[in-house]
Amino acid sequence: MVPVSWVQSINPVFIIALAGVFAAMWTRLGSRQPATPVKFDLGAIVMGLAFLPFLLMPEGANQAPLLALYFLFVALGAITVGLLVLVFVRPIRRLMAGVH
Known part of the structure; x- marks a missing residue:
């Protein structure tokens, strides 16, 4: 079985890996x-x-635990991509100043 701490670190790894890509894009x-x-x-x-x-x-988790982990990895990666699309909307300071 995979430790919970490994599963909890999937999202931060995706954020660290992809934040620069989205910022550059x-x-x-x-x-x-x-x-x-x-x-x-x-x-x-x-x-x-x-x-x-x-x-x-x-x-069932007993049928294919590694396959279930793979699906979890893919789903969390896609959720992180969706979040990163939202994060780089506009700098907050510009929004608060009313500059668009």
């Missing part, structure tokens, strides 16, 4: 990046789709 897009509502929509869609692997998981 939004920076590189510059003024061509999608509007804030579109980014929220993309994030919500990706996070919604991230729950599909849970439907495909084997029913």
Whole structure:
């Protein structure tokens, strides 16, 4: 069985690995990046789709524990991607100042 601490560290590993990629992507897009509502929509869609692997998981944990861990890894990775789409919407200071 996999220790709980390993499963709890999946999300932070994805965030550390992908935060720079998303920051570079939004920076590189510059003024061509999608509007804030579109980014929220993309994030919500990706996070919604991230729950599909849970439907495909084997029913019992005893049947294929490594396969269940793989599905959990994929689902948490997709949820993290959805969150990272939302995180890099706009700097909070600019939003609070009313500068768009």
